[in-house]
Amino acid sequence: NVVRFPGDEPNVETVLIRNDRIENIGAGLAIPAGARTIDAAGRFLYAGLIDAYHSVEVPFDTDTGTSYWNDQVRSQIRFAEKFKLEDLKTESKRKLGITATLCVPKDGVIKGTSALILMLDDEANPEHAVLAADVAQHFRLTVARGRDDYPNSPMGAVALARQALYDTQWYSQTLGTDSQSETNRSLHSLSLMLLSKQTAIFETSNELFNLRADRFAREFKLPAVTILGNGHEYRRIDAIAKTGRPHILPVNFPKPPEVGTPELADDVSLESLMHWEHAPKNPAALAKANIPFCFTSHGLKEQDNFLDKVRTAVKHGLSQTDALAALTTSSAKLLGQEKAIGKVERGLLANLVITDKPIFDDKAKILQTWVAGQSFEIGDADDATVVWEIKTPNENFSGSRVQVGKSIELYRDKENSTKLKHATHSESSLAGSFSTKTFGGKGWAQLSATFTSDDTATGSITMPDGQSLALQLTRSDAAAFETKQDKDRADKKAPADKDIAAISRVNFPFGYAGVEAPPADPGSVLIRNAMIWTCARDGNIERGSVLFADGKIKAIFAADVPLPAADNVIDAGGAHLTPGIIDCHSHMASDSGINESGQAITAEVRIGDMIDPDDITIYRQLAGGVTTSNILHGSANPIGGQNQVIKLRWGGLEDEMKFKGAPQGIKFALGENVKQSNWENPTNRYPQTRMGVDQIFDNAFEEAKLYRAKQAAGDAPVRVNLELEAIAEILEGKRWIHCHSYRQDEILSLIRLLDRHNVRIGTFQHILEGYKVADEMAKHGAMGSAFSDWWAYKYEVKDAIPHAGALMHQRGVVMSFNSDDGELARHLNQEAAKAVRYGGLSHEEALNFVTINPAKQLRIDNRVGSIEIGKDADLVIWSHHPLSNLARAEQTWIDGKKYYDRIEDAAGHQEFTKLKQQLVQKVLRSGEEMETENGETADPARFWPRHDAFCHHKDHEGHDHDEHE
Numbered sequence: 001n002v003v004r005f006p007g008d009e010p011n012v013e014t015v016l017i018r019n020d021r022i023e024n025i026g027a028g029l030a031i032p033a034g035a036r037t038i039d040a041a042g043r044f045l046y047a048g049l050i051d052a053y054h055s056v057e058v059p060f061d062t063d064t065g066t067s068y069w070n071d072q073v074r075s076q077i078r079f080a081e082k083f084k085l086e087d088l089k090t091e092s093k094r095k096l097g098i099t100a101t102l103c104v105p106k107d108g109v110i111k112g113t114s115a116l117i118l119m120l121d122d123e124a125n126p127e128h129a130v131l132a133a134d135v136a137q138h139f140r141l142t143v144a145r146g147r148d149d150y151p152n153s154p155m156g157a158v159a160l161a162r163q164a165l166y167d168t169q170w171y172s173q174t175l176g177t178d179s180q181s182e183t184n185r186s187l188h189s190l191s192l193m194l195l196s197k198q199t200a201i202f203e204t205s206n207e208l209f210n211l212r213a214d215r216f217a218r219e220f221k222l223p224a225v226t227i228l229g230n231g232h233e234y235r236r237i238d239a240i241a242k243t244g245r246p247h248i249l250p251v252n253f254p255k256p257p258e259v260g261t262p263e264l265a266d267d268v269s270l271e272s273l274m275h276w277e278h279a280p281k282n283p284a285a286l287a288k289a290n291i292p293f294c295f296t297s298h299g300l301k302e303q304d305n306f307l308d309k310v311r312t313a314v315k316h317g318l319s320q321t322d323a324l325a326a327l328t329t330s331s332a333k334l335l336g337q338e339k340a341i342g343k344v345e346r347g348l349l350a351n352l353v354i355t356d357k358p359i360f361d362d363k364a365k366i367l368q369t370w371v372a373g374q375s376f377e378i379g380d381a382d383d384a385t386v387v388w389e390i391k392t393p394n395e396n397f398s399g400s401r402v403q404v405g406k407s408i409e410l411y412r413d414k415e416n417s418t419k420l421k422h423a424t425h426s427e428s429s430l431a432g433s434f435s436t437k438t439f440g441g442k443g444w445a446q447l448s449a450t451f452t453s454d455d456t457a458t459g460s461i462t463m464p465d466g467q468s469l470a471l472q473l474t475r476s477d478a479a480a481f482e483t484k485q486d487k488d489r490a491d492k493k494a495p496a497d498k499d500i501a502a503i504s505r506v507n508f509p510f511g512y513a514g515v516e517a518p519p520a521d522p523g524s525v526l527i528r529n530a531m532i533w534t535c536a537r538d539g540n541i542e543r544g545s546v547l548f549a550d551g552k553i554k555a556i557f558a559a560d561v562p563l564p565a566a567d568n569v570i571d572a573g574g575a576h577l578t579p580g581i582i583d584c585h586s587h588m589a590s591d592s593g594i595n596e597s598g599q600a601i602t603a604e605v606r607i608g609d610m611i612d613p614d615d616i617t618i619y620r621q622l623a624g625g626v627t628t629s630n631i632l633h634g635s636a637n638p639i640g641g642q643n644q645v646i647k648l649r650w651g652g653l654e655d656e657m658k659f660k661g662a663p664q665g666i667k668f669a670l671g672e673n674v675k676q677s678n679w680e681n682p683t684n685r686y687p688q689t690r691m692g693v694d695q696i697f698d699n700a701f702e703e704a705k706l707y708r709a710k711q712a713a714g715d716a717p718v719r720v721n722l723e724l725e726a727i728a729e730i731l732e733g734k735r736w737i738h739c740h741s742y743r744q745d746e747i748l749s750l751i752r753l754l755d756r757h758n759v760r761i762g763t764f765q766h767i768l769e770g771y772k773v774a775d776e777m778a779k780h781g782a783m784g785s786a787f788s789d790w791w792a793y794k795y796e797v798k799d800a801i802p803h804a805g806a807l808m809h810q811r812g813v814v815m816s817f818n819s820d821d822g823e824l825a826r827h828l829n830q831e832a833a834k835a836v837r838y839g840g841l842s843h844e845e846a847l848n849f850v851t852i853n854p855a856k857q858l859r860i861d862n863r864v865g866s867i868e869i870g871k872d873a874d875l876v877i878w879s880h881h882p883l884s885n886l887a888r889a890e891q892t893w894i895d896g897k898k899y900y901d902r903i904e905d906a907a908g909h910q911e912f913t914k915l916k917q918q919l920v921q922k923v924l925r926s927g928e929e930m931e932t933e934n935g936e937t938a939d940p941a942r943f944w945p946r947h948d949a950f951c952h953h954k955d956h957e958g959h960d961h962d963e964h965e
Helices: 090-095 154-174 185-196 207-219 233-243 262-267 270-288 306-315 320-327 329-334 484-488 616-622 690-713 722-731 744-756 770-780 804-810 824-837 843-848 852-857 902-925
Strands: 014-018 021-026 044-047 049-056 098-105 110-113 115-118 130-132 136-140 199-203 225-228 247-250 293-296 352-355 366-371 374-377 386-391 401-404 408-411 417-419 421-425 429-435 444-451 456-462 468-476 525-533 540-549 552-557 568-571 576-579 581-586 626-631 639-642 644-647 664-669 735-741 763-766 783-786 815-817 875-878 889-894 897-901
Touching: 049 247, 049 293, 049 306, 049 329, 090 098, 090 366, 098 110, 098 136, 098 366, 110 185, 136 185, 154 185, 154 207, 154 722, 199 207, 207 225, 207 233, 233 247, 233 270, 247 270, 270 293, 270 306, 270 320, 270 902, 293 320, 293 329, 306 320, 320 329, 408 429, 417 429, 444 468, 525 875, 581 763, 581 824, 581 852, 616 626, 616 824, 616 897, 626 824, 626 852, 626 889, 639 690, 664 722, 690 722, 690 744, 722 735, 735 744, 744 770, 770 783, 770 804, 783 804, 783 852, 804 815, 804 824, 815 824, 815 852, 824 843, 889 902, 897 902
Parallel strands: 049 098, 136 199, 199 225, 225 247, 247 293, 525 568, 525 576, 581 626, 664 735, 735 763, 763 783, 783 815
Antiparallel strands: 014 021, 044 352, 098 115, 110 136, 115 130, 352 366, 366 374, 386 401, 386 468, 401 408, 408 417, 421 429, 429 444, 444 456, 456 468, 525 540, 540 552, 576 875, 626 644, 639 664, 875 889, 889 897
């Protein structure tokens, strides 16, 4: 039964193979004299499977020729030159029906080129197994390495890859000209990739990395890009489909989470339960979204069966046609070898797989794998299937059979079987227990037999009631399983496609508190009867109203004036309305770390490359009234990475979080952290004194000036240096410094250094001794973003006082209080109140510390930070006075859209709790189709209220939600 290609119906045909090719195929072919004939009657023949990604460790010798300055750029590696067939586990692959594998160098950010290898065993001539060399150049925009190496963070890996491609552009421009100053094998290989339009394959770890890889590829206009997926694509399938990138999909679906006890169930997140349910549906989601894809065994453990995992995907909605294509034709096309492999077709390589049943049948076994005309029998004596016919006085058992293979099964007939449990099997005996339900009984029976010859065995069956039945086993041909009924059945067709239903639905972000979709534009909204804290010249307006539409504040009304009509009216009932809180110093929503500590200067690194819109901290901070946050690089080096200002648009994508138009910034740091005196394992990295820190700033500025001068001269193509580009932007006033600082001496030292270079700092962060030098800060124009009352957490801050913020404010320094902490940011309003307690500031001045002042520090005060006509409608409704410990954020609005509602949150919490319990039950039932208690599949829409519901209650203070935090 030959299946020539995906979607083809099995047909009884003859396949003629000569040397390594399919010479002919068809029904009734004349067989050439002398040909070896294989009778495959009743078997199924398919094109050999293709594993589209297999990672192999390859030696990397940096001394061979000229390499890139960083050993994580290994683009010159050619797998076709470096491999050993014994490392490819060819026999294991063939047992899975895999005949060709794309083999990829394992390590590096830019790894080198892959090769498509046939699963042969010719160790003496491994080059004969190379079907295609240099199939693709491989990228991995993350790292796994120690603290002392650069890069040691995902954002550092992106920066390194970005610099390498800019260097490649420069190298290509100078190649063969008088301007060529070096020969570099790494850059030469990357130049060839761009010139030949070679495919670039990006390895990813989650759905966000899929989109980051696409963004990186578009930045450099890479002509052909494929994504090595990760199994999470379904979470952002629409966005991934828009990239138009083909995918190589792993099928390493998760095992059921451990929920066997209440304690274990409590430790399992809703997200992991939902992922367990949805991961097998990931291939079907890509197929539905028309995303081209093929399969890989990448990520599977050796004992996992690749085909079984694909069959699981078929049970969860993937059509058998698409599944077979992903194993054959789609892989061949993606790898540029559709004229050599992927189909059973005349002229193609004789890469074939033969099975005893249709390939997606759960019980199908691979009998033979052919690679380039060479046949390989699958399995050994231990794997062989032997069938024994049962004879016993009990007519229910007589005529049934025992099949002994990798497992032992008792067959009443073709459709009814049961496994022998607690089984033991040796050359001399066979024993175990089995359920008699299959044979019309109740309870468990025990079987024991001793082999008297190769073809017979005798023993007994002990029935559930203790009765013993004499037993005789007679060896039978495996074909005895084929009854007349079997032969009459349309057994050539594969089992029908299925789709096991999910009770949860994909939300954004995935898991707890995820939403059906980002909030839609509500039209015009009027919040009336509120105590408005404008944080502007108008001061506070009692019983005022605010009208906003199209994301902007359109009008502000005093009490007792006629109000316009609006699409939605919210009566605040006297509750307090403030601008959204702005956090000037945060490290939340940064994926995979906040420090690139591998070098003293990492100005080329960008926090914006690794924003994590799925961080639950975003949602929790919305519940604290935060609407805008400045995500900073850490303080591990004197000049760190570039910051990213975001709006907390929960449910949006990475780029949708970014505050468009916010001026660019960069992290500087002073003190103990950067000179490493407080590191547990200090390195020898320069600088290691405060003097050295000051000098490294000065050197960087001078080098950036020389770099710009060289560019201006225009004598020859100048190599783009992303580190110096960022520093030059500081000198040009295009990038603001946000500097981690504590002691007065180094604060003054940096001010004087910046004055010499005609640079004004953006903010001093922490600034715990700023009260000692407030006049000097004000004179320079420095602003300060401080802690409210942190002290004594290390020696460097021994002179910190809680009055510092108020003192600096009174000396003319624009001050803010920040969080530097995910939890503290949830109550920045209370942190602001400390300026009233320590320093005697007015309530309005204190609230400014977390609204308009941080907006000024980030140079976005023309957009946010106060309630004024024309500004963004970033607003918070509070249950009490915003500086009170009793104040709760009832609603949080960003750009005129409601992103948080306390009442909706309470309802959502109950629904998500209920959903988790249903999923736990599904895991415990493991394998049964899950239904709700009403017998219907759960409606996922009810697991989170839509954002377009508005709160029309009048008395905020009258609502009691203290039971839910």
